[in-house]
Amino acid sequence: MNASDFISKAREIVLDNLLNPQFGVEMLARELGVSRSELYKRVKKIENKSASQFIRETRLEKALELLKTDSYSIGEIAYMVGFNSPTYFSTAFKDYYGYSPSGSQENGLHSDPVLSRPVSKKILPLVLGGAVILLLAISS
Secondary structure, eight states: OOHHHHHHHHHHHHHHTTTOTTOOHHHHHHHHTSOHHHHHHHHHHHHSSOHHHHHHHHHHHHHHHHHHHTOSOHHHHHHHTTOSOHHHHHHHHHHHHSSOHHHHHHHTOOOOHHHHSOOOTTHHHHHHHHHHHHHHHHHO
């Protein structure tokens, strides 16, 4: 199975188990027919994230789709995508997208999830450092 097929199959399995908040890395590995360590290695290599992060982000991407429909409350969506706690769901959602799920519903922020993700915390210091170096080079 090539990399994109593996990730597609993994995503499909996660989506098939959304309502199960107990669904995790062990169950995903079992469904894919690989060990936990093999699952971790493949997901890390392909997606550059851990298997648990892959599961959480797949759940959050589905949550954003559901938020766009304006058919469910945030609490309902949290449970529909496998979060036991709406508070934890809101925190995870905000960490991933950069805004809260309530902000998404209230302000109509229905945007592309890739474009909505916050800029990495490592980027800002690099940009500022580059600007300082550029200013020093110009002024000398």
